[in-house]
Amino acid sequence: MSAALARxxxxxxxxxAAADAFRTRHHGGVIGYxxxxxxxxxxxxxxxxxxRLSGDPGTxxxxxxxxxxxxxxxxxxxxxxxLLAGDFGPLDGIVVSRDSEASxxxxxxxxxxxxxxxxLALPPVHLVDVLxxxxxTTTRYVRAKLGQLRATVETWAGRSIDDRxxxxxxxxHDRLRELLTRISALRRSQPARxxxxxTLTVVAATTALPVERATALLEELLTEADxxxxxxxxxxxxxxxxxxxxxxxxxxxxxxxxxxxxxxDWGDLLSLRRTAAPTEAALAERYQYNGPSAPRAxxxxxxxxxxxxxxxxxxxxLVSYARVHDDAPGWDxxxxxxxxxxxxxxxSRQPYGALGDEAAEALAGLVRTTQPTGPRxxxxxxx
Amino acid sequence: MSAARLASASAATAHQRQxxxxxxxxxxxxxxxxxxxxxxxxxxFRAMGIPYVVNQWWSSIVTAKRRAQDYLxxxxxxxxxxxxxxxxxxxxxxxxxxxPANAPWGGLPRPTIVLAETTGDASRKIFDIWDxxxxxxxxxxxxxxENDVPARWWELMPRDWERAVGSDRLDLMTGExxxxxxxxxxxxxxxxxxxxxxxxxxxxxxxQEWNRRTRDLIARARPCPLPVNDSIPSVMIPxxxxxxxxxxxxARAFHDEVAERVSTGTSVCPQERARLMWIGRGLWFDLDxxxxxxxxxxxxxxxxxxxxxxxxxxxxxxxxxxxxxAARFAAFSDQLYTPPWSAEWxxxxxxxxxVDGVVHLVSEDARGSxxxxxxxxxxxxxxxxLHADNVDARSADGDALTRTVGDWLxxxxxxGD
Ligand code: SF4
Ligand code: SF4
Numbered sequence: 001m002s003a004a005l006a007r008x009x010x011x012x013x014x015x016x017a018a019a020d021a022f023r024t025r026h027h028g029g030v031i032g033y034x035x036x037x038x039x040x041x042x043x044x045x046x047x048x049x050x051x052r053l054s055g056d057p058g059t060x061x062x063x064x065x066x067x068x069x070x071x072x073x074x075x076x077x078x079x080x081x082x083l084l085a086g087d088f089g090p091l092d093g094i095v096v097s098r099d100s101e102a103s104x105x106x107x108x109x110x111x112x113x114x115x116x117x118x119x120l121a122l123p124p125v126h127l128v129d130v131l132x133x134x135x136x137t138t139t140r141y142v143r144a145k146l147g148q149l150r151a152t153v154e155t156w157a158g159r160s161i162d163d164r165x166x167x168x169x170x171x172x173h174d175r176l177r178e179l180l181t182r183i184s185a186l187r188r189s190q191p192a193r194x195x196x197x198x199t200l201t202v203v204a205a206t207t208a209l210p211v212e213r214a215t216a217l218l219e220e221l222l223t224e225a226d227x228x229x230x231x232x233x234x235x236x237x238x239x240x241x242x243x244x245x246x247x248x249x250x251x252x253x254x255x256x257x258x259x260x261x262x263x264x265d266w267g268d269l270l271s272l273r274r275t276a277a278p279t280e281a282a283l284a285e286r287y288q289y290n291g292p293s294a295p296r297a298x299x300x301x302x303x304x305x306x307x308x309x310x311x312x313x314x315x316x317x318l319v320s321y322a323r324v325h326d327d328a329p330g331w332d333x334x335x336x337x338x339x340x341x342x343x344x345x346x347x348s349r350q351p352y353g354a355l356g357d358e359a360a361e362a363l364a365g366l367v368r369t370t371q372p373t374g375p376r377x378x379x380x381x382x383x
Numbered sequence: 384m385s386a387a388r389l390a391s392a393s394a395a396t397a398h399q400r401q402x403x404x405x406x407x408x409x410x411x412x413x414x415x416x417x418x419x420x421x422x423x424x425x426x427x428f429r430a431m432g433i434p435y436v437v438n439q440w441w442s443s444i445v446t447a448k449r450r451a452q453d454y455l456x457x458x459x460x461x462x463x464x465x466x467x468x469x470x471x472x473x474x475x476x477x478x479x480x481x482x483p484a485n486a487p488w489g490g491l492p493r494p495t496i497v498l499a500e501t502t503g504d505a506s507r508k509i510f511d512i513w514d515x516x517x518x519x520x521x522x523x524x525x526x527x528x529e530n531d532v533p534a535r536w537w538e539l540m541p542r543d544w545e546r547a548v549g550s551d552r553l554d555l556m557t558g559e560x561x562x563x564x565x566x567x568x569x570x571x572x573x574x575x576x577x578x579x580x581x582x583x584x585x586x587x588x589x590x591q592e593w594n595r596r597t598r599d600l601i602a603r604a605r606p607c608p609l610p611v612n613d614s615i616p617s618v619m620i621p622x623x624x625x626x627x628x629x630x631x632x633x634a635r636a637f638h639d640e641v642a643e644r645v646s647t648g649t650s651v652c653p654q655e656r657a658r659l660m661w662i663g664r665g666l667w668f669d670l671d672x673x674x675x676x677x678x679x680x681x682x683x684x685x686x687x688x689x690x691x692x693x694x695x696x697x698x699x700x701x702x703x704x705x706x707x708x709a710a711r712f713a714a715f716s717d718q719l720y721t722p723p724w725s726a727e728w729x730x731x732x733x734x735x736x737x738v739d740g741v742v743h744l745v746s747e748d749a750r751g752s753x754x755x756x757x758x759x760x761x762x763x764x765x766x767x768x769l770h771a772d773n774v775d776a777r778s779a780d781g782d783a784l785t786r787t788v789g790d791w792l793x794x795x796x797x798x799g800d
Contacts, residue, residue, distance in 0.1 A: 116758070148530065
């Protein structure tokens with residue numbers, strides 16, 4: 001395996017290693033964050049390390065269930081459980097975005113736990129309410145919320161963020177997005193040079209590492225691209241719930257699929273949009289128009305995006321994976337299926353981090369009925 | 384003395400029938416019609432004379448007529464979920480009804496505009512589908528959230544709403560409402576008059592002041608003058624008509640009726656030993672449940688969120704009327720569901736009503752429930768949590784539920800008696 005890919009894989013899975021290193025080697029503060037709508041640029045500009053918080057499907061979410069109820073996306077319940085267990089190491093603050101209803105409820109729970117149960121010693125929490133309607137009124141609001149976040153981050157960091165530092169951070173994160181887009185092209189190429197699982201893990205690593213380190217590792221990986229092995233499988237575009245761990249991707253790819261693209265923000269959607277200028281105003285617009293994610297975008301916007309993205313990936317089939325208590329994907333699916341015109345399945349009410357039994361059957365059916373392409377399949381067909 | 388059905392409830396129900404018949408006629412003549420979510424700023428439609436139907440009200444009518452399953456089936460046929468946000472999605476299925484003539488109340492006329500906040504992850508999608516129906520436009524409003532809020536909102540809201548809600552949210556919603564008004568002016572040709580709007584806003588405040596007096600009467604009355612369910616139509620139907628003289632007068636008639644009962648000593652349960660609060664959605668399949676503990680335990684449910692939120696949740700005085708309207712809705716559901724607001728408010732209401740215990744129905748979708756129970760217990764009020772899966776109509780073993788509550792009353796509420 002490429003050395004860069006090995007490093008990235010290790011940071012994508014052991015998500016707190018870089019934070020621990022950052023703290024001990026540089027005595028820097030680490031801020032946990034929830035959701036792709038958190039403008040991490042402010043954290044980077046203040047010299048803090050943004051660590052995107054993820055759940056763990058393998059551990060029961062007992063504490064999270066108690067505070068949030070069992071009717072909420074299990075990924076959010078797991079994040080809360082892990083926060084209470086100190087799984088992410090010491091954090092100097094938590095920023096939660098409004099990327100989904102579950103994240104918002106997680107924020108309310110954290111805010112209230114801090115108020116009524118100081119003994120839990122939770123770090124300070126801040127909600128950044130980035131909204132997404134395509135209106136000027138919303139832009140103004142998001143701008144105000146970014147200003148509010150900036151002030152909070154300055155307090156946490158004990159220093160002010162000047163416009164120059166912010167511009168640098170915007171440039172650095174856009175550069176990272178640029179590279180992520182190129183990495184994603186590696187698994188879209190025919191034959192693919194990365195699997196969906198590898199790509200997902202690489203993207204995850206970049207949300208745990210300092211931006212310069214992530215950028216350097218991606219650059220290194222790109223130089224090694226030609227030596228990466230080739231991968232085959234039924235090329236599917238994955239829509240539906242976001243995946244904060246690789247479990248479902250592994251299960252999908254173990255059943256003969258190759259995830260060549262997705263429209264959730266632990267994957268391709270994270271790096272889709274750049275910032276038009278190195279200013280706070282442009283940053284507000286970047287986050288407002290970030291997406292289109294399932295919980296926040298209209299059915300129409302989602303369907304149009306899925307059609308375009310699935311075509312660009314050369315996908316042969318569409319799979320919508322909807323986690324239990326993640327309500328948005330089921331509403332999007334009929335329009336997405338129609339828009340892409342691809343053979344498709346909806347896997348609804350899936351357990352966190354796994355495929356239900358019926359899902360496995362549905363996927364087997366999809367693989368059987370969809371004509372595989374690619375050199376090996378063509379060779380086999382010729383034989 | 385046992386209590387008969389409230390005259391105000393019968394009057395409200397009759398009014399609702401007549402109103403809907405008139406509305407159907409108006410819509411048949413090709414006029415505009417809005418379908419709006421319960422927590423949306425209906426006052427603008429009122430002021431412009433655009434008839435509207437509240438989405439959740441229509442849902443309750445369909446459900447009461449036992450058509451909910453048919454309607455969910457219509458969604459399923461089109462590939463849409465039948466297990467998500469049903470209360471908001473059932474009216475959408477009206478648009479797909481192959482036999483609208485046999486729909487409840489003659490059927491929901493097709494709206495020309497639908498208005499909703501983009502709350503939750505799915506509710507806006509329901510309106511996206513409305514938007515694809517011929518002749519229907521969806522006007523979405525943002526649902527914003529604040530990082531830091533003052534806890535005792537009910538003290539601030541009536542006059543100091545700017546501080547309670549926060550200026551950013553108010554700027555946002557005021558801007559959106561200005562856009563809505565322009566949109567309605569252009570698409571309906573109706574006029575928005577500031578004078579008329581100020582009247583509507585004043586009528587709403589008057590109506591809610593009556594509700595507030597009624598709530599306070601019931602809170603102080605010993606014994607409780609009416610069963611908790613009976614107040615619901617008397618509060619809710621006028622709420623759908625708020626901003627009209629009829630609705631204000633209906634709230635006043637309800638108040639006078641309750642005052643009359645208090646002065647004549649009418650009571651639900653003369654041997655009142657325990658006053659109870661019910662938090663959570665109603666047990667619609669078993670409304671008698673609320674009265675089952677009167678004879679056995681002298682326990683009476685005295686509190687419903689419908690009257691209480693009418694009393695505390697709507698009043699907005701002063702400032703620019705459009706901004707005041709924004710302040711009514713920019714944080715409406717936070718008042719009921721988001722801690723610290725929700726938790727502190729339930730405690731305040733429990734104390735105000737002198738309740739001896741709280742039965743808290745915790746749905747699977749438990750918005751802030753843990754914190755509500757915690758706050759009540761911290762205030763020394765016994766709480767019995769019932770979990771929705773035990774209380775579901777299909778699985779509910781009514782006797783077991785009765786036993787659970789009876790037991791809890793014996794051990795935790797009446798033990799010291
Ligand atoms: S990327 Fe950073 S934390 Fe990870 S191994 Fe290299 S130096 Fe250490
Ligand atoms: S990743 Fe960079 S910042 Fe972190 S420890 Fe390694 S060198 Fe230092």
